[in-house]
């Protein structure tokens with residue numbers, strides 16, 4: 630891999646006010662796909678791209694991304710959480726959008742090198758991390774509708790603040806009755822750009838009504854719960870942790886998988902199944918739905934305090950974070966930050 634270091638390091642932001650995805654490190658990784666093969670990856674100074682206005686991704690959305698995090702502890706040790714799973718998922722997303730697969734092991738090694746070069750950008754305050762955004766775009770400078778012949782794969786790094794800077798406050802969500810995120814057979818399983826564009830309107834309308842996220846129902850019958858915003862969804866019903874099964878329209882979250890594995894190991898009953906909206910409402914009425922939360926890399930675990938469905942607000946667990954939810958949050962973040970032993974083999978050392 631060719632490495633070109635910047636001659637002008639950029640001024641660092643105030644690490645106490647990072648927010649999410651607003652600042653980027655000094656370098657990035659880029660790799661081009663030409664003549665039917667990925668070319669040698671390169672690390673170069675972080676910079677803007679020059680793209681033809683006709684570029685494939687800008688018209689037809691042939692683009693995918695992923696998201697993972699690196700952590701640095703007080704001794705300067707840097708680790709990644711389950712990076713091979715993310716890079717394998719990139720290849721699954723790529724297949725769905727007719728894009729070429731990358732070499733997973735090689736790319737994880739390249740990512741480690743990039744992180745070591747920009748190690749001084751990784752914040753160390755509690756809850757902070759380095760967010761990593763691998764992206765792949767179709768890059769032909771022409772308008773024909775077909776899979777591109779040229780692709781660009783790149784990785785950018787962004788120091789991010791604690792998702793819970795204002796405390797771990799449960800969110801308010803509402804069931805989305807009109808719009809759907811993804812039908813079975815669509816691109817819901819792929820982390821592709823268009824899924825996000827398609828979800829914005831519902832999210833905006835929910836925000837206007839005072840809710841943080843929408844709870845998506847399935848695209849066919851509008852009956853089964855699928856995801857919450859851009860997180861996977863969990864309910865604790867009758868003491869069983871339940872999450873919608875990966876039926877084809879749901880993004881296979883790595884945090885979701887971690888939650889399932891942690892539950893299994895801790896002896897907490899966990900189930901992947903179809904969960905109907907009616908079943909959720911019945912359990913709320915009967916008082917057997919004790920906790921609800923979303924899972925994803927950015928927030929890790931996000932408790933739900935209010936669920937709006939069929940015309941009214943339902944309060945979950947007194948609008949407080951529940952026992953199982955906090956156990957899972959502490960366990961997964963504990964492993965990520967190295968406070969707890971890596972009993973699942975999820976941690977990959979960078980330095």
Ligand SMILES: *Cc1c(COP(=O)(O)O)cnc(C)c1O
Pocket residue numbers: 696820856858859860861880881882883884885924925926927
């Ligand atoms: C990325 C994503 C998730 C969460 O996946 P993680 O691997 O846990 O970060 C869930 N749902 C959607 C739609 C996503 O795009």
